[in-house]
Amino acid sequence: MNNFGFVLAAYTIIWGLLAIYLGSITVKVSRLRKEYNHLKEYLADKQ
Amino acid sequence: MNSQYEDAFSQDHIGVKILGYVLLFLMFFSFLLIAWYAPVERTMGLVQKIFYYHVPSAWVAFLAFGVVFVCSILYLTSKDKKWDIYAASSVEIGVVFALIVLITGPIWARPVWGVWWTWEPRLTTTLILFLIYVAYLLLRYFGGQNDRTAKFSAVLGIIGFIDVPLVYLSINWWSAEAQVHPQRIGMGPEMKAAFFVSLFTFTLLYIYLLIKRVRATHAALAVDELREQRDE
């Protein structure tokens, strides 16, 4: 691996980790949003 | 009945949206600065450019853990849950940035010094910090979602951070005895500019991630509240 390879690996990992982290948060929130709305409807129906 | 945390599901506040766009711009801009504006360093070559992300990550990790320290104290004294939420979110982000430091460190070290790992004080201190705060996350995970776990975490957040200067000092002295690695990089003005832009970018990124992470916690709490209502 020449030097450029190292730099490429490093930058990929950095952006990759950050993207994965932000991505997982976003996905988590949208899943939760669906569940929340589902629960809201269910509770409203129960009234 | 709606949850008190329902706001977590609405659109981002306009300030947050702007922050997001600014960040997007800054990431590209700082990359350009790093790649083309800053010159290639004489002795280390291209690999030195890793430094522009490696060091800011370390500073941000440290900032994150400092925030954990403050929020932990505030939580224990005020018992207001919001401080616990901020603390836990900040730990996660701090761990992510510490991980970046620990991965880019060896990637930088290998071509330059021929070894994957060096017991350099700052890198080693980051490793210990990483371990301490990973333990924090494990404690939260195994402790379950309750007030007691929150208090334990706060205690760890306080003790861990107080330990930091002691850890740094001890590793500094130890590694001076063990081996010597040159760490001072003489920086020309272009390099300084690229570095500080990168540092600024990462700091804003921390704030943005913190806001997002706290929001995710609120979302989970909102769902928990409704689940409780459903199960009543």
Next chain:
Amino acid sequence: MKQIITILWKDLLVELKSKESLLSMFTFGLLILVLFNFAFEPTPALKRAITPGLLWVTFLFSGVLGLNRSFAVEKENMAIQGMLLAPVDRGLIYFGKFGANLIILLVAEFLTLPFFLLFLNMPLFEHFWWITGIILLGTIGFVAVGTLFSAMATNVKMSEVMLPLLLFPVSTPILLAAVACIRNIIAGEPFSTYQNWFSLLVGFDLIFVVVSSLVFEYVVEE
């Protein structure tokens, strides 16, 4: 002060009757020592080199064993709730537990010490008081944080693993400082060579005994 002694004494009595902690810590320490000797077949030079480190690794690992038990015992009998009902300042409870844990670990350490002389030719007698002092200081720091963390860990799943996970990274300064001091002492170096490490040791002890005692109440309150 009297309350501290009461709590301390209670713990010591419990331990004295069963001697469980002491025996397991001592045996474990011995085992580590023997294992290392088998694993490394040390030459005299190697023995000299690894003795300080091995000493503290042994102490830390057996220490964790003892610390794990100290609050586990309380939990079994719900004794903590009993103690908390009494109008005792939480900090005093901490000092009582800390004192008991400290004494028990110190006894286990000094029981193991002769074997370092036996297996590794550690020059115990020439520098006995200095070595004792460092062992005392190092153990104080370790037990200070360890008492706090073990109160936390017992209440969590995977508690036996949780304690070392929390304690070892935080104890890094103690480990490094104590090892450096012992290394210099048995090499016959003057105090000035390890004075900074010694100060670090004392500093760590002071800081963490104080902080742990202050923060302990949040760990035990319901």
